[in-house]
Amino acid sequence: MFWNLLKKELREVLTVSSFIVVIVISFVYALIGKTVGNIETEVLKKPMVAVVNFDKENLGTIFEQSIANFVQIIYSGQNLQEGLKNLQQNGGTALLLIDQDFTNSIKSNEKGKIKVFWLLKGLGLADTISSSVFEKLFENVENQIRMVLMNQHGIEDPHFVLDPIEKVDATFFNQRTFEGLSPSQLLNITSSQNTMTSVVMMMLIIMAGSTVIASMGLEKENKTLETLMTMPVKRSYIVFSKILAATISGLVMAGIYMVGFNFYMKSFTFSSAASLGISLGTLDYILVGVSLFSALLCGIGMSMFLGVISKDFKSAQTMTFPLTALAIFSMLITMFKDFSSLSLPLKVVIFAIPFTHPMLSIRNLLFGKSSFVVYGCIYNVILGITLIILITKIFNSDRLITGVSFGRLKKLGFFGNSKLQGPGV
């Protein structure tokens, strides 16, 4: 009987339309990722530049030779118009115009002039990558010139004079020292994976949750639930099959989302966490999966509870608000604050919200705090079971037909139209 119910519930939640929505969202994110492109590749790519050198002396030539090590020179000559034309045709980054008095000025203790004609392709974040990379390379070339000058002034080791101090980063976090990493580097490594889990979890709760709430509202409106409850089937089966079907559907959606988000997040990834000794193993991924499943179970349970107390399909739709708000709050708080840096009352609140556990799981597992993830899973499973028991109790009482009274909350209109109502009398 349970399988009969589960099969029916799966048919109800795993509809073509629900898949289309998820696939489209996933595809859009993948497309954004593809459009933005891989930042790491962009950073490593040599900028294309045109060089117009009017200086006949040695420093102009040294500059041109030095820059050739860091950029791809697409034009080298003495015609500015031709240089600009080449730059535009090849989609280069900049044209460097070396002044005819470049060497002479420096030798006379005056600054040598190099004019940079930038070719800006757009005002998007990714559009400025090559120009910002080029700025750094320019600094390097400047150092080369400095070294030549220092040599000419009799300094034996110009490398040392230019770089006398070595800065070695070491970041202490979570009882562990990360050698060679600054806090911002550490944040970059973890935030990409963490953001993905948070966003996917939030979207899942909103989508799967509203599906369950709407389904319960529809069942009440169509009286299909009333019919089912007069049949020789355990009410706990009815509750559990509904929750399990929605959770399975949620996990399928999670898989589709993950694929789309993976493409999206790749475009923002700077370094591989694995090369720095911060990565997840198989057991960690299993824990993330369990955490996701248990949070989904709680989310569906909460949705079902809200669906049970709704009067019909219309009032069920208003019930999605508290769940959506909770999912968004969980995502934002876990993205902007680390659990360990929160005050005790806020820690309790965050721990009590089941959705925060998968959102925090990757960050915790990356830093070896697997016990926190395990405790989160245990808490979620207990909460999920409690919710199932509570809903089954409502199913076994008159409340499913007569509505659930919430005293003050109802007076405040918090639950929309879900007022206690006479059941047709």
Add this chain to the structure above:
Amino acid sequence: MKVVEVNDLRKSYGNFKALKGITFEIQKGEIFGLIGPNGAGKTTTLRIICTLLKPDAGTVKVFGYDLLKEPQEIRKVISYLPEDAGAYKELTGLEYLKFIAKFFARDEKDFQQIVEKGVQLSDLSDRLKTKVSTYSKGMTRRLLIARALMISPKLAVLDEPTSGLDVLSAREVRNKIKEFVKNGGTVLLSSHNMLEVEFLCDRVALINNGEIVKSGTPTSLKEEFGVSNVEEVFTEVIRCSGTC
């Protein structure tokens, strides 16, 4: 043989007393009608008998099974059709019948027989292969009547069985109910349609403000009030309720 025994049944929703101690019995092979104005307590009575609501006081027995002690046994022998009910829109008509049949079938052969009976009762032929979401109200009601009767329940509880149906469809449904009783079933129904009640019911109970104010066969009630049809009986009873 007593199919349903209701004794001093009471039910309140907050301060509102929906049922104030109603008592009636239904014999095997009867079509028993509960008639009364809106809010009289008809649906509450049906829902209690079908194990959806628990009574505050009084006793209900269905085929000897106590409502509070053996609700699961009652669910095995009844079939309930709520007023204005729908079916699962993502399923086809046939899938819906199969889904319900699985709860009652003892084995595969029994399952096939139940489904076959459902297909015949619904009279929807090829439309059974399309999704319920594409059905008209009349088609959905036919599917639901078929669903309720295909399992050959010992007691069919039908809340406004012909509600919202056109004349021909309503007549068809009434004939199916008659046929069901001829084959040994028992029916408890509620209706606003007095002509339907007169045509279908062997006995009726008139319910008003949570109390049964009159009961008997349509013929005896008509004779008692000296009127020509049940509608006039109903009007007289409701007008005189508690005063005449």
